Amino acid sequence: MRYEIRVEGTMSETLTRAFPEMEHVTMSGQTVLFGPVVDEAHLYGLLNRCLSLGLRVVEMRRLPE
Amino acid sequence: MAARDDSARGPAVGYADPLGEPFLRTRFAVPARPATFVRRPRLTAHLDQALDTPLTMVNGAAGAGKTLLVADWAARLGQPVAWLTNEAGDQDPGKFWAYALHALHTAGTPLSAGVGGSPGDLRMVDHRLLARLADELNGRDRPAILVLDEFDRLAAPETAEQLEFVLHHAGQGLRLVLVTRTEPLLPLHRYRAAAAMTEIRNHELAFTPEEAADLLARHGLRLPAEAARALVERTGGWAAGLRLSALAAQQSTDPETYLKEFEAGHSTIADFLLAEVVGRQPPETQDLLLRVSVLDRFGPELAEALTGRPDAGPLLAGLCRQNAFVEDLGHSWYRLRPLFGEILRVHLRARDPGLEPELHRRAAWWLRAHGAVPEALAHGAAAADWECTAGALVDDLAIGRLLTGLRADDLTELFSGMGPEAGGPAVDLVRAARELSEHDLDHGLAHLGRAEQSLATGAAAAAGRLSCVLLESLAARLTGCPDRAERAMADAAPLRREVPAHLLAKHPELTALLLSHLGSARVWAGHFDAARAALTEVADLPGGALTELPREDCLGHLALIDYFDGWLDLAERRALAATDATRHCGGRPFPGAGLGQLVLAAVAVDRDELCRARSLLDEAAESGPGPGVPDPVTEACRALVTGRLHRALGDARTAANAADPAVRAEVTSPWARADAALAVAAVLLADGRPGPAAEVLAGIGRPGGPVCAADVAWAQLAAGRREEAVGAADRLCTETEGRTGPGVTVRATLVRARAAAEAGDTDTARKLLARALLEARRDRLRRPFLDAGPGIRRLLDTPPLHGLAAGWLHGDGPGADAPPLLVEELSGREREVLARLAQMMSTQEIAADLYVSVNTVKTHLKSVYRKLGVGRRGDAVRRARERGLL
Structure with missing residues (x-):
């Protein structure tokens, strides 16, 4: 399954390296991280990573296959 | 406890957590507020309500100012506050409670000794301890205030459940304040609905x-x-x-x-x-910040080990004054504020990708050199520096921790990344310990041999050689080689004097393991007195998380010795204590796991409770150590009980097949061999071939244990060797008088009674039978009478003896107490399972027979038990018979 996580603000190039498994794109003041998510544990792990880096998650959704 | 080097892990407190590591004082300290801290009256006023509600939750994003808010409130409250900063390593509820209790203790909450001690186990917290804690808190005039900072780091759901239990039952005696990034797993809605909760959330924490x-x-x-x-x-x-x-x-x-x-x-x-x-910081400060981001906490010395520069002290003090990223924990210890630490680590990886492992490596060596073992292990593994990691474990004399089952899984996980390229004696020792504990004898012995070889040359540290000795004793036990175990014990004595005393005190499991393996090897060899000496020493040790499994192992072995001596009652009590400990501990299977159930099964066979014996055998198989090379004593005991059960069921041939334990042992065990021979003789006797049977029996030699000797005497009598049989029985009755129990004397007396009856001396036979019945009655020892043949049974049916046997020898009879009505009908499938249960089929056999999985059978069994209101399969079958369901 693939997910996209929308984060407020523009993440620096350095910070995006905390998510090496995801691709990212910046649009209208938000950073969209997207890519394959192995399972729920991985998903919660990603959210936790956002939390611990002080990122504000605006939206998260599963992408259609 | 010896004085410890405080500089390595941050200041430690003299108390020890369940793993024997000292508590870290910094985790109980209310964090200091920086000079630029803004006190916000609206929030402190809200927080004051925490004094009136059992539960308070301060819930907000990283860096929202939660900790400083609560710390400031707590510091100015004017009454003691127990503070605990949680860490990611506190996954085990036991460790959490040890720290939480110590936090309460530090804050001056008087707790009685029963509560104040550490919980025994790491994974399972004794419920009684929590109940006692709640009860004591409930009786207080003024509530204790407990703040749990960074509560989100406690991942174990049972910890939240246990907290909820204590909070609920402590009534007005506890005020719990949770500081967390995520919603905790407590039933918050209930507290909200009852207005029993103070809640400060992210939006309220935001600055105006x-x-x-x-x-x-x-x-x-x-x-x-x-x-x-x-x-x-x-x-x-x-x-x-x-x-x-x-x-x-x-x-x-x-x-x-x-x-x-x-x-x-x-x-x-x-x-x-x-x-x-x-x-904008100077380059050396930037470098320092990036490098220490791999550490949870650090002092100047450790920071300097990472930067390789001598200026960390003033730099850290300066950073702390500026209140940028560094928090002062007191006693010259610091940590990075969590949010900044995380981000700095990302920057470190981006800037210099290869540096992180190197930093972990330096931290590991420094921490190891300063005696901070848990931290050294974590960093060593993160650096994949196995020489350092294994060395830290061995130097600390902690090799037994890989075997005792408490932290064994964590440690195994820690070393799971260790590849074949890692080398050195410590690495080989860790490998051997893991392999032996997984019963991979060949590899384990090879690695142990290699470690011994490299430690033999040169003046190796005593801790390394003592670790070898411990693994030697385990190897001796698993290979059934008593001499090797005795050699290991002899080698251990001088080494124990050489290693630092505080290490031995910290690792009681080392001694317990050594003695329990030695005891097991001695039981195997039939040296019961010597075995009892070693085993009792362990069984008498004070209980504790670290020695729980070896103690249980020793209790199982002691129960087996009791059984061999004919003390059924004592064997049963000890075995129950052993199995109770198993249930309590859980965790990794120990070599002797299941021995307690096997002894109980042997007792059940003697009492002719065959269903119960069968279900105990099943239980033992489930709690056993799983695949791999088996533990000789446990396997031989399993073979013995299975054989006896089949003989009791009248199937001598299956019994003979079952009685041969599939064990690879250096030395044959006298009792295992005698039992196998008895099974063969039983088949020959059943086939009407007393001559060959007598030959088999004559080849036994030393029978190994009085009960086996009595059984051999009985078989000899059946094989027509009356003189030898009676001689042996007489010896058993006189020589071991007082040292053997009914299991022996009743059997021996029956031999003499039958011999007398066969010789036509009915009076003597009656007298002896009366004595046997009186002796057997208290222990409900039925089996020997049921096996005693038609001649004896006829005598037992005559008046005076019949009275002595009434009420216990032939079962209680139906309708003794009217069974309660069945509330719920059994389903068709449940009846099928029950019917197979009554045929003594094991869970696996039932599953195969019904073409369903073992788990399905277990589910059916559970609902059968529930509907019948019983807890065991033996009881289920009996109750079903009483109700005519079978």
Whole structure:
């Protein structure tokens, strides 16, 4: 399954390296991280990573296959 | 406990957590507030309500200012507050409770000795301890206040459940304050509905423009109200964002313009600002910050080990004064504020990808050299520096921790990344310990041999050689080689004097394991007195998480010796104690796991409770150590019980097949061999071939244990060797008088009674039978009478003896107490399972027979038990018979 996580603000190039498994794109003041998510544990792990880096998650959704 | 080097892990307290490591004092300290801290009356006023509600939750994003808010409130409260900063390593509820109890203790909450001690086990916390704790808190005049900071790091759901239990039952005696990033797993809705909860959430923690202006003023920045409002809007009032923007502004040439123009909307605040603030620090400070980001806490010395420069002390003190990223934990220990630590680690990886493992490696060596074992292990594994990691474990004499099952899984996980390229004696020892504990004898012995060889040359440290000795004793036990175990024990004595005393005190499991393996090897060899000496020493040790499994193992072995001596009652009590401990501990299977159930099964066979024996055998198989090379004593005991059960069921041939244990042992065990021979003789006797049977029996030699000797005497009598049989029986009755129990004397007396009856001396036979019945009655020892043949049974049916046997020898008879009505009908499938249960089929056999999985059978069994109101399969079958369901 693939997910996209929308984060407020523009993440620096350095910070995006905390998510090496995801691709990212910046649009209208938000950073969209997207890519394959192995399972729920991985998903919660990603959210936790956002939390611990002080990122504000605006939206998260599963992408259609 | 010996004095410890405080400089290695941060200051430690003399008490020890369940793993024997001293508590870290920094985790109980209320964090210090920086000079720029803004006290916000609206929040402290809200927090004051925490004194009136059992539960308080301060819930907000990283860097929202939760900890400082609660710390400030707690410090100014004027009454003691128990503070605990949780760490990611506190996954085991036992460790959490050890720290939580110590936090209460530190805050001066008087707790009685029963509660104040550490919980025995790490994974399972004794419920009684929690109940006692709640009860004591409930009786207090003034509630104890317990703050759990960084509660989100406690992942184990049972910890939340246990907290809820204590909180609920402590009534007005406890005020719990949780500081957390995520919603905790407590039934918050109930507390909310009952107005029993104070809640401060992210939006309330956000700074108002006035508060933000105050904060900036403390950084020497004046900002018009309009600009402050704009800044709060841009940062969302986020404390970390405001703090960082103040720092960034301070460093710029025109702070006000900086704050006005700084556009948070275009970037994630913390990342951007941190890069900005760190980027303006001098290079050596930047380097220091990045490098220490791999550590949970650090002092100047450890920081210097990572930077390789001698200036960490003043740099850290300076950073702390600036209140940028570093928090003072007291006693010259610091930590990075969690949010900044995370972001700095990302920067470290980006800037110098190869550096992180190297930093872990340096930290590991430094921590190891300063005796901080748990931290050294974690960093060593992170650096994949196995020589250091294994060395730290072996030097600490902690090799037994890989075997005892408490932290064995964590340690196994820690070393799971260790590849074949790692080398050195310590690495080989760790490999051998893992392999032997997984019963991979060939590899384990090879690695142990290699470690011994490299330790033999040169003046190796005593800890390493003592670790070898411990593994030697395990190898001796698993290979059934008593001489090897005795040699190991003899080698251990001088080494124990050489290693530091505080290490031995810290690792009681080492001695317990050594003695229990030695005891097991001695039981195997039939040296019961010597075995009892070693085993009793362990069984008498004070209970504790570290020695629980070896103690249980020893209790199982002692129960087996009791059984061999004919003391059924004693064997049963000891075995129950052993199995109770198993249930209590859980965790990794120990070599002798299941031995307690096997002894119980042997007792059940003697009492002719065959269903119960069968279900106990099943239980033992389930709790056993699983695949791999089996433990000789346990396997031989399993073979013995299975054989006896089949003989009791009248199937001598199956019994003979079952009685041969599939064990690879260096030395044959006299009792295992005698039992196998008895099974063969039983088949020959059943086939009407007493001559060959007698030959088999004559070949036994030393039978190994009085019960086996009595059984051999009985078989000899059946094989027509009356003189030998009676001689042996007489000897058993006289020589071991007082040392053997009914299991022996009843059997021996029956031999003499039958011999007398066969010789036509009915009077003597009656007298002897009366004595046997009286003796057997208390222990409900039925089996020998049921096997005694038609001649004896006829005598037993005659008047005086019949009275002695009434009520216990032939079962209780139906209708003794009227069974309660069945509340719920059994389903068709449940009846099928029950019918197979009554045929003594094992769970696996039932599953195969019904073409369903073992788990399905277990589910059916559970609902059968529930519907019948029983807890065991034996009881289920009996109750079903009483009700005519079968």
